[in-house]
Amino acid sequence: MEREKINTYLNKINECHPEKAFEAINDARRGMVYVIGYLYREKREITFNELSKKLDVSTARITKLLQKLVAKGYINKRQDKNDKRKIIISLTDRGNEIAKSIEEKFYETISDVIDYIGIDDINKFIEITTKISNYLDQNQKCIFDLDISSKVV
DSSP: OOHHHHHHHHHHHHHHHHHHHHHHHHHHHTSHHHHHHHHHHTTSSSHHHHHHHHHHHHHHHHHHHHHHHTTSSSEEEEEOOSTTTTTTEEEEEHHHHHHHHHHHHHHHHHHHHHHOOOHHHHHHHHHHHHHHHHHHHTTTGGGSSSOSSSSOO
């Protein structure tokens, strides 16, 4: 395909601002809302390390998140009775109430998006996104994989 046509398509994609949706999802997955939601869905206590691995963020970031959640009264933190190195995290009653509200709002928002876009277009979007991802995975073509450390003269 010609570069001019490629640039036209890239410009159209950029005008859609697809990153907004994915940034919002990623921010939510790594923030207080996700911690509350994760604990709510799991319906059990979890360890600090399990949460850190699930969120795929540093222990320093988890520590800050948990401090905020404890201060707001949404979670409890305690040491494991059998292993003092382990920190056990659970939702408080207030945390469970907030989690229910978050879950309701989440499903309401997603339902509104699906109604607005239409299920056929949602399915097309998933199919196309999957094809792009699969192609890039199979061919391992990524501009960021280029070695640009050597100078081009």
